[in-house]
Amino acid sequence: MASSSRTIGITMGDPAGVGPEIICKSLAEMDAADRATIRVFGNRDSLKAAAKIVGAPLKFAPASDGADTIAIEHVEIDGGPIAFGKIDTRAGDASFRFIARAVEAATAGEIGCIVTAPINKEALNLAGHHYDGHTGMLAHLTGSRSSWMLLASERMSVIHVSTHVSLKEAIIRVKPERILETIRTGHRHLRRIGVANPRIAVAGLNPHCGENGLFGTEDDEFIAPAVASAKAEGIDAHGPVPPDTVFHRAYSGAFDLVVAQYHDQGHIPMKLVAFDSGVNISLGLPIDRTSVDHGTAFDIAGTGKANHVNMNAAIAYARKLAGTPRVTA
Ligand SMILES: NC(=O)c1ccc[n+]([C@@H]2O[C@H](COP(=O)([O-])OP(=O)(O)OC[C@H]3O[C@@H](n4cnc5c(N)ncnc54)[C@H](O)[C@@H]3O)[C@@H](O)[C@H]2O)c1
Ligand SMILES: N[C@H](C(=O)O)[C@H](O)COP(=O)(O)O
Structure with missing residues (x-):
């Protein structure tokens, strides 16, 4: 599995939203060398379904093969597939678990930056994870006093x-x-x-x-x-x-x-x-995180219409941060 400060960890976001699709579209455009630096924190079934919707010949496995197979840290979701476009407590819970695992990996230095696909704050909170979004959640999970967007x-x-x-x-x-x-x-x-x-x-x-x-x-x-x-x-x-x-x-x-x-x-x-x-970049944390600045777009999730330009920009910014030391003053 890809593991270094240059590795970019992508969290899948709410499985009912456009996150899986935009991730697959971005991965489909990457060359093999860039794909080998990606680790996705998400659910394999949702990503497989999204790859099919967007027509990308991607496979997800614990380790990248340097070609079409992308490294994934698979997180199980109980009770079968999640339908696109609907609030689902299980999706809210899964969104949290993808991020929590990515934070552990970033804190341990296994990945250089986290890139997040969108979560649905209503689903997240219905699942009992009482955060206002990634920024507050990341502050809490990293023990930070404050965070900025x-x-x-x-x-x-x-x-x-x-x-x-x-x-x-x-x-x-x-x-x-x-x-x-x-x-x-x-x-x-x-x-x-x-x-x-x-x-x-x-x-x-x-x-x-x-x-x-x-x-x-x-x-x-x-x-x-x-x-x-x-x-x-x-x-x-x-x-x-x-x-x-x-x-x-x-x-x-x-x-x-x-x-x-x-x-x-x-x-x-x-x-x-x-x-x-x-x-969207989170600041004030001991780890780096960039994100798309759009939401879960339930109205188009599962249709393959979602634009992934924003995801490409978030990944490009993450690559820039992963190679740049922090400034303290
Ligand atoms: N980074 C994040 O996690 C993030 C960012 C913003 C909003 N949210 C959350 O997403 C949920 C839905 O929020 P919302 O409806 O206010 O905003 P939204 O961004 O999901 O949708 C607003 C409009 O933009 C369109 N849109 C969004 N992304 C698109 C894309 N990639 N391609 C084409 N069209 C796109 C949607 O179809 C919709 O018409 C809320 O729970 C909100 O809190 C999460
Ligand atoms: N206001 C943010 C945006 O529109 O990009 C969004 O809600 C995401 O917030 P977090 O990064 O805290 O999830």
Whole structure:
């Protein structure tokens, strides 16, 4: 079985979703040398079914044969095949077990980066795994104090102060300490991937950054001090920048990274400009993980229609991280 810091571990995601199909489509396009560096954490029957749907002549076995056979760590699912496109508690439980096993392998240094196919958070939680998604789950499984979600694309990247919480709670989380930690985390990541002096824009929260208190005070009270502290540390941070124009400016090349104050502030522009190519990267963890930034797409699962460009981008980013040392400051 492929095992080294260059090995990429791909988790299959929810068996009822598009994960198995996009994995098979990506594997079908890889050359033999790249396939030999892949280990899939998933269910063999689901992958066999998906390979058939997408017409890929792939086989899955404990070890790659350097050609059409892909290495798999097979995880059993009780009670027979899972139907595509439906919430299933067994699928939610399996999604968790694929990831838990991949985390063990990454922690042991058997794989250099985890690439995740999408999970369904409702199924996951129905199965008793109470996480808000991979990012929180990975933090828990690795004993990390905190974790961050960065969405990256060729022309724009965004890191979030908070993600899977209500808008009400997200506003409460707009506090200087968390914002400063988010800026530092994004800065470290960009330096790791080769941006020598990242230009970081910190989005405001309120319309026009509150217009001097007319539309809210969080921008002046909490965001501005965090930006000032980051600058004092030598980070090229800017803001608060009015949230309605910051993404246009970043997309036009003015900034390398935007700090979004909450999930949809960052996700909406990213999915508008890079739905097919955006990569979700987990930060703040002792292991590396990249992911597609789309979901389980139950409406098309099992039809072979799902686009795998996003999976290709997540794998390419993982290969980049697996060969790049971490930056500590
Ligand atoms: N990385 C992840 O694990 C991840 C990411 C986002 C959402 N989710 C979860 O997925 C579930 C469904 O979420 P949703 O419905 O909001 O978003 P979704 O991304 O699953 O679907 C939104 C729309 O995009 C389409 N779509 C998604 N991926 C596609 C692909 N590869 N090719 C072509 N079309 C595609 C779908 O058909 C649908 O019309 C939820 O449980 C959500 O939490 C998981
Ligand atoms: N907000 C994420 C996205 O759209 O990409 C998604 O829900 C996945 O979250 P995790 O990476 O925590 O599973």
